[in-house]
Amino acid sequence: MDFLRPATWEEALAAKARRPDAVPLLGGTDVMVEINLDARRPAALLDLTAVPGLAAWERAVDGRLRVGAGVTYARLIAELGDLLPGLAQAARTVGSPQIRNRGTVAGNLGAASPAGDSHPPLLAGDAVVEAESAARGTRMIPAGDFYLGVKRSALAPDELIRAFWAAPASGPQYFSKVGTRNAMVIAVCSFAIALHPAERRVGTGVGSAAPTPRRAPEAERFLAGELDWTGAAPLDARVAARFGALAARAAAPIDDVRGTADYRRHAIAVMARRTLTWAYDDYRKKAAECA
Amino acid sequence: MRVNLTVNGRREAVDGVWEGESLLYVLRERVGLPGAKNACEQGECGSCTVYLDGLPVCACLVAAGQAEGREVRTIEGLAAGGGLDPVQRAFLDRGAVQCGFCTPGLIVQAHDLLARVPDPTDGEIREALAGNLCRCTGYEKIIEAVRLAAARRAGSA
Numbered sequence: 001m002d003f004l005r006p007a008t009w010e011e012a013l014a015a016k017a018r019r020p021d022a023v024p025l026l027g028g029t030d031v032m033v034e035i036n037l038d039a040r041r042p043a044a045l046l047d048l049t050a051v052p053g054l055a056a057w058e059r060a061v062d063g064r065l066r067v068g069a070g071v072t073y074a075r076l077i078a079e080l081g082d083l084l085p086g087l088a089q090a091a092r093t094v095g096s097p098q099i100r101n102r103g104t105v106a107g108n109l110g111a112a113s114p115a116g117d118s119h120p121p122l123l124a125g126d127a128v129v130e131a132e133s134a135a136r137g138t139r140m141i142p143a144g145d146f147y148l149g150v151k152r153s154a155l156a157p158d159e160l161i162r163a164f165w166a167a168p169a170s171g172p173q174y175f176s177k178v179g180t181r182n183a184m185v186i187a188v189c190s191f192a193i194a195l196h197p198a199e200r201r202v203g204t205g206v207g208s209a210a211p212t213p214r215r216a217p218e219a220e221r222f223l224a225g226e227l228d229w230t231g232a233a234p235l236d237a238r239v240a241a242r243f244g245a246l247a248a249r250a251a252a253p254i255d256d257v258r259g260t261a262d263y264r265r266h267a268i269a270v271m272a273r274r275t276l277t278w279a280y281d282d283y284r285k286k287a288a289e290c291a
Numbered sequence: 292m293r294v295n296l297t298v299n300g301r302r303e304a305v306d307g308v309w310e311g312e313s314l315l316y317v318l319r320e321r322v323g324l325p326g327a328k329n330a331c332e333q334g335e336c337g338s339c340t341v342y343l344d345g346l347p348v349c350a351c352l353v354a355a356g357q358a359e360g361r362e363v364r365t366i367e368g369l370a371a372g373g374g375l376d377p378v379q380r381a382f383l384d385r386g387a388v389q390c391g392f393c394t395p396g397l398i399v400q401a402h403d404l405l406a407r408v409p410d411p412t413d414g415e416i417r418e419a420l421a422g423n424l425c426r427c428t429g430y431e432k433i434i435e436a437v438r439l440a441a442a443r444r445a446g447s448a
Contacts, residue, residue: 001311003292003356005356025354028352028354033332033333033352035354037332044310045311045354047357050359074346095334096421098347099349099422101348102348102353184421
C-alpha cells in the first residue's frame with residue numbers, strides 16, 4: 001500500500017490522475033474501518049490532511065456557502081448551524097463526538113452510501129458538489145445528479161471532491177432519522193425538508209430508503225401548491241398526511257438487517273409529516289413576527 | 292514508512308509503519324503506550340480515544356501517516372507530574388472503574404467535555420460519552436464521576 005501525502009491541491013489532483021486507484025482519506029471514519037477490518041485493501045491512500053484550505057468555508061460573492069471538503073461535522077454544527085440548519089441537524093446525528101471531530105460531508109459524499117446522514121439535507125437544500133480533476137478542471141454536480149447507485153457516485157476515478165456549495169437557509173429546514181438507538185447508529189431511514197419561501201418551493205431528501213438518497217419530487221410539487229405561504233392558517237392535517245404519503249411513495253426500500261421495506265415506507269411518511277409540521281410551525285411564527 | 296509525531300510532549304520518530312496502520316497501533320505497539328485500548332477498531336466503542344491536536348478522536352480511525360507532524364495526547368499524558376488528573380481522581384473516588392478497559396477512553400472524553408463545558412448538564416455528559424461503550428459499570432458511576440470532577444473544579448465539592 002502506498003501512502004500519498006500531497007502538500008497542495010494541485011499535487012493532490014496530479015496524484016489522483018496518476019493513481020486513480022488511490023482512496024482519498026480525510027476523516028478516515030469510513031476508510032479506516034474497512035482497512036482495520038480487512039474489508040478493503042486499497043492500493044494507495046491519498047491523505048488530504050495537509051492540503052491547505054480544504055478545512056475552510058467561505059461565503060462566495062453570490063451569497064452561497066462554499067464548504068471545503070475538510071470541514072468536519074463538529075465544525076459544521078458549531079460554525080454553520082444557523083446558516084445550514086438542516087445539514088447541521090443531520091451532522092449532530094452522526095456517530096459520536098469523536099467521529100464528528102473527524103468525519104466530513106465530503107467523506108459522506110465520497111462513500112455515497114444510501115444511509116449517509118448528510119445526503120437528505122444536501123438534496124433538500126439544492127447543494128452542489130464541486131469536483132475537480134487535473135485533466136478537466138472543475139465540475140459542479142448538483143446533489144440530485146451525484147448519487148448513481150449503492151455506494152456509486154458521479155465522481156470520475158481521477159476526480160476529487162473539493163467542496164460543496166449550498167445557499168444559506170432561506171426558510172425552515174429539518175432533518176429526522178430513525179435509528180435503533182439515540183447515538184452511534186446508522187439510519188434505518190431518514191428524511192429532510194427545506195422550505196424555500198421566496199420561490200414558494202419545497203425541497204426534500206429521502207435517506208436509506210432506496211438504492212440512492214433521492215428527492216421526493218411529487219411530494220415537493222404537491223406541497224408547494226397546497227401550503228399556505230402567507231402563514232395565516234395552521235397546517236392542514238390532510239395536506240401533511242398527503243405529503244407524507246407522497247414522500248413514502250418516492251422511497252424504494254429493501255428489507256435488510258436494519259429494518260423492513262414496509263417499516264421504512266411507513267417511517268418516511270411519519271418523518272415527512274413531522275418535519276413538515278416543525279418547519280411550518282417555524283414558518284408561521286416568523287410570518288407572525290414580520291406581520 | 293517513518294512517522295514523526297509528538298506524543299505527550301515528546302517527539303517520536305517511528306519507523307517501519309505500514310501505510311494502512313492506525314495511530315492506535317503506533318501508540319500501543321510502537322511507542323509503547325498501551326493506555327488507549329484496542330477493542331472494536333471501527334470507531335464504535337471509544338476505548339481508543341486520544342487527543343489529536345487538541346481534539347478527542349478515535350485513534351483507530353486515524354491513519355498513522357495522518358499524524359505526521361501533529362500532537363497526540365493520550366491517557367498517559369493526562370497524569371502530569373506523576374499526579375492523577377482530577378477526572379482520573381474522580382473516576383477512582385466514585386468507583387466508576389470496573390474491568391477498566393473502557394476507562395482511558397472515557398476519561399479522555401470526559402476531560403475534553405469539562406475543558407469545554409465546566410458545568411455540564413446530565414444531557415451534555417451523556418451526549419459527550421455517547422461514543423464510549425462500557426459493558427460493566429452501568430454508566431451511572433461514570434456520570435457521577437464526571438459530575439464530581441466538575442464540582443471539584445468549580446470548588447463546590
